[in-house]
Structure formats: C-alpha cells, structure tokens
Amino acid sequence: MSTKTAHQSSATHNWRFGTAPGGLPLIGHAVLMGRRPLEFLASLPAHGDLVELRLGPSRAYLPCHPELVQQVLLNARTYDTGGPVKEKARPILGNGLITSDWADHRRQRRLVQPAFHPARMPTYAEVMQREAAGESLSWEAGEAIDVSNAMQALTARVTARALFSTEIASHAVAEIQHCLPIIVHGAYRQALDPTGLLAKLPLAANRRFDEARTRLHRLINQIVEDYRAEGGDRGDLLSALLGAEDPETGGSLDDQEIHDQVMTLLLAGIETTASALAWSFHLLGRNPEVEAALHAELDEVLDGRSPVYADVPRLEYTQRVFTETLRLYPPAWLYTRTTTEATELAGRQLPPRSDILISPYVLHHNAALFKDPESFDPDRWVPERAKDVTRGCYLPFGAGSRKCIGDVFGMTEATLALAAIAARWRLRPVPDTTIRPRPHMSLSAGPLPMVPQPR
C-alpha cells in the first residue's frame, strides 16, 4: 500500500516535475477542470510528483506525492490559505478560521479549539444520538427518499442544536435549512466565475443569495445578542465561543468574530458530513457483504436499541465504513494554498503568490498508494492493515495547523447516524438511477433516491 519513496527525505529525492497534458491556448486546462475535474486531476500523478497546470492566465501546482502534500500543509506560514477562492469566500464567511491568514489564524484557533475539547463532546453527542434516532424513526417502509436531502437536513439539525441549545434552535434550524443551500450554491457559482462580474448582475439567483445571506447574518447576530444578555455556559458550541479566553494574551472573540466563526462552522460542518453519510448509504446499497458485516456489528453492540455516545468506541466496523467512504469520496476533494514568499517545492522555484491545489481525492485514488483504490474495502482500516498506509496518503480532514477542527465531531456524528439508521433500515438503490460524484463545494452524490426496507 505504501511507496518506498514516500519515506525518503525531500533533499535526497529525485522529484519528477511535469506539466498537465491537454492545455489549450489562453484557457489552459480550465475546460478540463470545469467539465471532468476528478478524472482530470486523478490522471495527473502519472505526469509527475508535482504537476503544473494552467487555469486561464494563471498557473497552479498540484503536489501528487504525499510527501510534497505534507510539505505544503505542515508549513502554513509559507503556504497560506489564499487566492481567488478565499477572496470570494470572505464576504460570506467574514474573517473566521477558514479565511483568516496565517498570523491571525493561530490566535483564532487558540480561541475556538476549546469549543471542541473532548470534555464537551458528550453534550454534543446527546444532540447527535437524539437527531439520528429521530431521523431513522421518521421514514416509511417502501417509500423512496432522497438520502442526500435527508442527510443534509439531519446534519443541519445536529450542527444548529450543538451550536445553540436554547429554544431558539428550532427557529434557527428552519432558517439554516432554508438559507444555507442557497448560500452554498451561490458561493460555488461565484467561485467558478473568473471575472467576478456574475455576482454584480441583477439576477434572481443573486437576489436569493443576498437575501439568504442577510437572513442568516441577522439570525446569528440576534442569537449572539441574546446569549450575551443572558450569560452562562449552556454546554453548547456558542457558549464555548463566547466564554473563550486566549491562554497567551487573555483576549477573547468580539461579536463580529463570533458571528464569523458561527458562519464558518455552519458552512464547514453541515455539507461535508452530509455528503459523506449519503455516500456511505450508496456504497452499502451496492456492497451487500459490507452491509451484512455492518448489520452483524450493530446487532451485537446495540441489540435492538438506539446507539448512544458510549457505544461509539465499540462500533469499530461502523467507523471503518465511514473512514473508507471518506477515502473514496472525500467531501473536501480540493482546496488551495498560496505561497507567501518565494520557495522551492520538489526542486522547483515557486514565486510568491503561486497557487497550490491540494486534492485528497487524487491521493486516495492513486494505485501506488492504495491497493485496488476503487474498491470499497472498510477492512483496509483494521489496525494491522492501516499501519501500512504511508503518512500523508489519507487526508480527508487535511493536516497541519489548519486540520479540520470538527474531525472528531464529524466522525462521532456520522458513526451515530450510520448506526441508528442501518440498525433499523436497509436502504435499497432505486433501479436505473445513475449516481455520479458531483465535485462542487463538497463532493456530493446529488439527488440519491433509495428505498428504506425494514430489517
């Protein structure tokens, strides 16, 4: 599963540098990236350890070798978040963990990290187990549901109620469910627009986007104001943000910063977990032997009751199913870094402001790194086999100082959701439906009709 070269030091490595094939005059690889980005990107490791591509007039670099990816992700000062995508995300996310630059990010991370302290997880897990059980009880046998929609609604409820535990949560859930998909879709459209003009046109889609953004901003501001007025720690994420104190400076987050972190958590936490959960059910529906192994574990551990937080460590196969789903369909399939200074990568001189593309999808589907990479094999994650996976080959949550802050939250939420639903239902694919990955803001399955059959 591992490559020998991944262990060699960067200095001694004879790196291969390549240029992506198929570039056209002026637009370069923009069409290939626009039409078939997964296939195109996954073909690039054959052309080098570091591959240059052209997106219109600008160049971007894709590190395909895990050691180069690590060099980028573990050196956040030289490879900062940046580039056009970040600029477009700023009006939506403000200055939160995802959009802040290196120096401010360190301060922000110190302030937000306590909200994800393991001691707070049991309270969040209560929300997760209640919502997962509620979702699985709401389905009717034989009535097709869109699993992608159902998972999106479930993770929106979980995230909103983990953020805000007061009565306001029900109103907030409805607003978030209405506004967030419009914002995510609008942000994606704008991110694809190289001219920046699309957002300024008087289009109905732009009006809907602006209205949704204003509604969500207003809702968050109102909730923050209420919490400030009442004080106290309710055990939820928002209380933790409000009570945060920087251990180095004694500073805290002001209202605008709290607002931006809440928007960031909503945008980063809901779609990602939902997409991967939907893919898990898709994969289970097409891999009966994996489904049978999952059911065996659930029957043994749960014996007919709904899963609770204390079960999570024993739901080992359930976790492996989700881990393997994240390998095949990493929700954060592509993200970017920009060099803040001249630097060298794979022996190549990169000027300041060079765009670097990081793609977990490319790593996870590389046959040199994972044996039989297209097969859905949760048991590749049993400890004896997982130890052979080279460091840096499996990156669904990223790495380094910007590694996903919600990784444990997301894994716990997904484990409880998978367990609660699969303990009760078998989800059957609807015949003649073709499901293809949609590489948008996250790697979603699109509409995913499946029929629940009681077990």
Ligand code: HEM
């Ligand atoms: C399966 C679910 C999830 C996946 C695959 C995922 C993936 C990722 C990845 C790859 C990054 C790093 C991006 C980069 O380096 O530029 C990230 C960052 C982040 N994620 Fe997640 N995420 C998931 C769930 C969550 C959840 C549930 C939350 C919150 C409740 C969350 C909040 C965040 C935040 C705030 C960041 C920015 C962290 C920072 O820069 O300090 N994520 N996520």
